[in-house]
Amino acid sequence: MGGEKLRPAESDYAANVTLGIIEGKWKLLLLCHLRNGTKRFCDFTRLIPGLTQKVLTYQLRDLESHGLVKRVVYPEIPPKVEYSLTAYGESLIPLMDLMNHWGEEHQKHINRSEFIC
Template sequence: MRKESSTNLENETLINANCGIAYAINLIGGRWKVPVMARLMRGTMRYNELRKDLPMVSERILILQLREMEKDGLISRKVYPEVPPKVEYSLTTLGLSLGPVFDYLSEWGEKNRPD
């Protein structure tokens, strides 16, 4: 958490307001956001499916990343009133619009990754 009046937050806000690349990177930045979104590109997934598919991420970090993506409008969260609770995540239209970007970045990464 940063203070609302911090210089760091002011600088980030200014940069994001004036640079589309910085805004996009800020939105999808974070070690686990892209892997989560890549899995959701295939369709809706329950929380436990995401946990099984990404065993390296801690539960705390996965929840934080999911909350950030939901707040930013990249994913939607649907809770079913059941016991135990059933929660499903899916990409929003905004999240789905990143598909071609991810495809291009993946191709670029494969082509330029050191051996």
């Protein structure tokens, strides 16, 4: 009893905040594409087949509301809108790299485990 560490409640675990912001099928993929530079709305629809315009709009607005993505509207016809990572959004790049590396290692682990009887 004396030396036991209590596990933090789920609501106290700060990583859940991060996961709540980047979770979902598309947000992390959008961030990964933005790390390579500014994109227009139509670029995303070309780069990510299956992503509807409605969902893309919602996901980009959510990332923008968290300060990760900057949206610039140019006053021209037709309207030109560009999206890029903010400096704050760029702070996620090391985390994305770590997650990607872990995923690659996990795939190797799973592939090795498939052949163990």
